[in-house]
Amino acid sequence: MSSDHCLFCKIICGEVQSHIVFEDKIALAFLDHRPLFPGHCLLVPKAHHETLVDLPAALLSPLFANAQLLARAVEQSLAAEGTFVAMNNRVSQSVPHLHIHIVPRRKKDGLKGFFWPRQPYKSAEEMTQTQTALKAAIAQIQGKISAP
Numbered sequence: 001m002s003s004d005h006c007l008f009c010k011i012i013c014g015e016v017q018s019h020i021v022f023e024d025k026i027a028l029a030f031l032d033h034r035p036l037f038p039g040h041c042l043l044v045p046k047a048h049h050e051t052l053v054d055l056p057a058a059l060l061s062p063l064f065a066n067a068q069l070l071a072r073a074v075e076q077s078l079a080a081e082g083t084f085v086a087m088n089n090r091v092s093q094s095v096p097h098l099h100i101h102i103v104p105r106r107k108k109d110g111l112k113g114f115f116w117p118r119q120p121y122k123s124a125e126e127m128t129q130t131q132t133a134l135k136a137a138i139a140q141i142q143g144k145i146s147a148p
Helices: 007-012 057-078 124-146
Strands: 020-023 027-031 041-045 082-086 100-105
Touching (some): 007 027, 007 041, 027 057, 041 057, 057 082, 057 100
Antiparallel strands (some): 041 100
16 A cells, blocks of 8 residues: 655655665665754655554554664664654654654754754765665664574
């Protein structure tokens, strides 16, 4: 199930290029092109659901398990002290497709309240390096999880 007019559905189908860091049967995660900080990822269900309320109950657990994996990978790969994990429903939702923000955080990083200045990556190389680091951390974490 997808929407012909949805940017995230186009990313999922490969019609729009993105820097994908994770994919499984139900979800896809990619770097936000205007991150709060480098490594800011968006996790989306592959099926088009506009808000958390629209998401089928069967997808809640696997989607949030993926969010947990990404939060762990962001901290590990980017030496972040923590993460900010959030989602908007309708209000302030720039793309009407459910998406979870996973943002690396550090003490005194300047992120306060709800004023979040966003900026593009300094270069395509910086974005690709961030993507590579996150993919490697995800693979390492998944290897640890699946090991006996």
